[in-house]
Amino acid sequence: MSTRIAFLKGHGTENDFVIVPDPENALDLSPAAVAALCDRRAGIGGDGVLHVVRSAAHPEARAMAGEAEWFMDYRNGDGSIAEMCGNGSRVFARYLQHAGLVSEGDVAIATRAGVKTVHIAKNGDITIGMGRARLPEGDVTVAVGERSWPARNVNMGNPHAVAFVADLAHAGDLRTAPPVSPASAYPDGVNVEFVVDRGPRHVAMRVHERGSGETRSCGTGACAVAVAAARRDGADPAVTGTPATYTVDVPGGRLVITERPDGEIEMTGPAVIVAEGEIDADWLAQTLD
């Protein structure tokens, strides 16, 4: 009988993940293995993988082990590595709670973008402290077909280009990554958000994610959108001295983002574990041949 590898499936506003608990970092989770797991026809299916590892057991997280016991080793659906995943961190915290590894309240999680504090409420949503946005200088343009828009470069640990558009349909089918120029603004690739207004401090977005394609939600993207919208609306908390809260509708649900005058950003939304199972290790090994 072949070896089995435990997995779970979870999502946050329908940004879905294959969760692979591997406390001692014993699995060789190569890019090809991640892509095979995320394949929606031949694999389990997901926008990415949440590899759950003890910080002390992972070379990229060892230095954070004193602050956060668990490291979110996040991978995009194509197997590439990303610095941060906002929805993933809520689902990661939900998994830790589900597995009895943490209780409700505040939990520190190590990520490639540093240690994040996640608050698990008694019932319902999870809030994560996302840290501060960086807004690199320089004009950026996003194009789809004949249309193009000026965009805001926002870094939430990972890179985003936020374009305000008249109609979300103008983003097209998003089967391929929309060109962003100049390419030099994003040497490591970029996540692209298209945004429309829904009401006061209420927007809706679609996203094309680096390494995953169009997804039903992107947490870091929603934060980037809230930051860009606040600058556009003259509601920059650092200038007004008051927090700015935006409701961001995504195709898979709703996220609420607050930026405080000190620049700290909090994101609140759901996180759900939907299934548990076992991966056939022989199948996974064959996918790599």
Ligand SMILES: N[C@@H](CCC[C@H](N)C(=O)O)C(=O)O
């Ligand atoms: N869906 C995520 C972002 C995942 C990483 C992104 N695709 C990248 O490469 O930066 C989120 O919820 O933030």
